[in-house]
Amino acid sequence: MRASHATAFREGAVAAAPQLLGVVPWGLVTGVAMSSAGLSVPQAVAMGLLIFAGAAQLAVLPLFVAQAPLWLMLLTVGVVNLRYVIYSAGLAPHFQHLPHGWRALLSYVTVDGTFALFVGRYPPGDRTPDRHWFFLGGSLAMWCTWQASSWAGIYAGALIPKSWSLEFAGTLGLIALLRPVLFDRAALWGSLAAAAAALAAAGLPLKLGLLVGIAAGTATGLAFAFHSRRASPG
Numbered sequence: 001m002r003a004s005h006a007t008a009f010r011e012g013a014v015a016a017a018p019q020l021l022g023v024v025p026w027g028l029v030t031g032v033a034m035s036s037a038g039l040s041v042p043q044a045v046a047m048g049l050l051i052f053a054g055a056a057q058l059a060v061l062p063l064f065v066a067q068a069p070l071w072l073m074l075l076t077v078g079v080v081n082l083r084y085v086i087y088s089a090g091l092a093p094h095f096q097h098l099p100h101g102w103r104a105l106l107s108y109v110t111v112d113g114t115f116a117l118f119v120g121r122y123p124p125g126d127r128t129p130d131r132h133w134f135f136l137g138g139s140l141a142m143w144c145t146w147q148a149s150s151w152a153g154i155y156a157g158a159l160i161p162k163s164w165s166l167e168f169a170g171t172l173g174l175i176a177l178l179r180p181v182l183f184d185r186a187a188l189w190g191s192l193a194a195a196a197a198a199l200a201a202a203g204l205p206l207k208l209g210l211l212v213g214i215a216a217g218t219a220t221g222l223a224f225a226f227h228s229r230r231a232s233p234g
Helices: 003-036 041-051 054-065 070-080 083-095 100-109 112-121 131-159 166-181 185-200 205-231
Strands: none
Touching: 003 041, 003 054, 003 112, 003 131, 041 054, 041 131, 054 070, 070 205, 083 100, 083 112, 083 131, 083 185, 083 205, 100 131, 112 131, 185 205
16 A cells, blocks of 8 residues: 555544544444344344445334335335435446446445545545545445444344433434534435425335335435536536
8 A cells, every 4th residue: 555545544544533423323224123123143244244334224223124025124224225226326436447347346436424424525626636545444444433333233232221222322423423424415406305205205105105205305305416416507
């Protein structure tokens, strides 16, 4: 690793450090939820390693407990993760020149917080050569913290008292991620549409209101981004 690579990697990890305080309770809650849903320790650990998407894991676990059909669980995971379509569109211009191995690695470790940090530091058209090392440093800091905290939740299981309100702390961590992302107008309108749709559909069974909100937000954000691109000169 070159000195410039190591510097960018370290800067990414340091930039992600403040967000780790929100990752820890979120990971603990997800670990406890997986254990409470009846997954064995190996199954829960494998779920965290293979999926690495806390929102999708938390969304599908109630369906698993309710013995919902497999197609609905797969659809839930797919819809919850639709936001990564927007993320990939924003990251592709920065990483499309990298080898396939690099792109596969970065796609696996991509998380909301690192994406927000990256787009805030590297605007469209930025050609800083070591920016993928910055992204990797921040993402690996998130990944390691997430796995460690979720494993702690898995092994602790029901021993963590509900009075700690870890769910609320995790929600605060997600809200904190919105501030840098909402400087983008497509993300802002997508977030507003998602909130309105989720509230309107809150009474649907099997937590389908969450899917409606995510679908509405993603569609609105993509439509706004497409319209802005076509309207911009050149």
